[in-house]
Amino acid sequence: MNILYFAWLRQRTGTGHESIVLPDGVATVGELVDWLKARGPGYAKAFEEPKVVRAAVNQEYVPFDHPVSDGDEVAFFPPVTGG
Amino acid sequence: MIRVQQQDFDVGAEIAALTDGKHGIGGVVSFVGLVRDMAPVEGSDTKIGAMTLEHYPGMTEKQLVEIEREANARWPLEASLIVHRYGRLEPGARIVLVVCASAHRQDAFDACNFLIDWLKTQAPFWKLEETGEGDLWVEARDTDDAAAARWQASRDDAAE
Numbered sequence: 001m002n003i004l005y006f007a008w009l010r011q012r013t014g015t016g017h018e019s020i021v022l023p024d025g026v027a028t029v030g031e032l033v034d035w036l037k038a039r040g041p042g043y044a045k046a047f048e049e050p051k052v053v054r055a056a057v058n059q060e061y062v063p064f065d066h067p068v069s070d071g072d073e074v075a076f077f078p079p080v081t082g083g
Numbered sequence: 084m085i086r087v088q089q090q091d092f093d094v095g096a097e098i099a100a101l102t103d104g105k106h107g108i109g110g111v112v113s114f115v116g117l118v119r120d121m122a123p124v125e126g127s128d129t130k131i132g133a134m135t136l137e138h139y140p141g142m143t144e145k146q147l148v149e150i151e152r153e154a155n156a157r158w159p160l161e162a163s164l165i166v167h168r169y170g171r172l173e174p175g176a177r178i179v180l181v182v183c184a185s186a187h188r189q190d191a192f193d194a195c196n197f198l199i200d201w202l203k204t205q206a207p208f209w210k211l212e213e214t215g216e217g218d219l220w221v222e223a224r225d226t227d228d229a230a231a232a233r234w235q236a237s238r239d240d241a242a243e
Contacts (some may be wrong), residue, residue: 006139008220009208056207059142075139075240079223082136082167082208083116083179083199 001070003036005007005046006077015073018029022070027031029055032074084163085147087138089170101162102184108161110188112195114181132213134221136169136178136206139207143167150201158194160185164204165198167206196229204231 003018010016013036026032030050037047047053055062057073068074084101094115102108120130147165162184172178178212181202183194210221 004139006207007211021242023163024172038106056139056142059139059145061205077207078140078209078220080204080207081210082138082206083203083227 003032003066004073004075006075008078009046009076012042014042022068027067028064029057029062029068029074031065032068033064033076046076055080073075085144085151085165085167086148087140087143087167087169091177091230092166093121094177094180097164097166099178099180100161101164101182105161105184107186108184108189109186111182111184112188113181113183113193114195114199115177116179116199117173118172118176118178129233131174131217133171133173134213135171135211137211138207139165142207146206147202147204150198152204153201154194154198158183158185158190162189163194163198165202166206167202169208187203200227200230200234203227 001020001022003020005013005016006013023035026035033050033053036043038044050064054077055064055066056077057066057068058073074081095111098113100113102111103213118134118241147167151163151165154160160183162182164180164182166180168178179199181195181203183198185191185194204227212219212221
């Protein structure tokens with residue numbers, strides 16, 4: 001699966017894009033966040049306040065209980081501030 | 084019609100191109116968002132030098148198409164346009180253009196108002212401001228959420 005990070009999530013994780021194989025036991029966006037948090041201090045910092053992190057699967061907003069599968073494009077970003 | 088681009092736009096030329104030949108249009112309403120030089124923090128006298136707009140290519144276009152479709156479903160528009168810029172922008176620069184045209188002015192006013200409110204809470208853009216104290220990500224404002232939510236409420240009313 002492809003994972004994208006934007007704004008301060010990109011800065012804290014140190015990457016804007018990465019490809020991973022869906023880890024065992026990860027079936028939802030929330031479980032993916034928990035798995036990512038354990039990858040290192042940058043990831044832990046990026047996801048320390050899950051309430052201010054928005055998620056999209058295949059470019060649609062989703063809640064953290066949304067399912068994920070291999071082949072999905074999953075994105076994490078802060079609340080949007082355009083306009 | 085929607086466009087996401089780095090380059091500036093000419094408001095007059097955009098409106099002329101959008102409305103050309105469409106003689107059912109009785110009124111055109113436009114909104115232009117500009118970069119301010121004001122303090123990002125309330126009560127601070129910090130000025131911003133410039134800002135950089137980051138976005139999510141692909142999802143941005145998808146979200147803008149969806150909100151434009153929603154506006155056209157709610158109001159009888161003859162034409163509509165959203166242009167949003169990304170990249171580094173100096174104070175005074177144009178960021179966003181929303182244009183709505185309809186037979187009667189009220190539909191154009193309401194649809195334009197809806198589009199900018201909705202866009203601010205749905206389109207995946209993020210502003211990074213350059214200040215004397217370093218770069219700061221602009222935080223989402225509750226007032227923007229409230230502005231967008233009132234359109235949700237009016238839709239619920241209409242459905243009843």
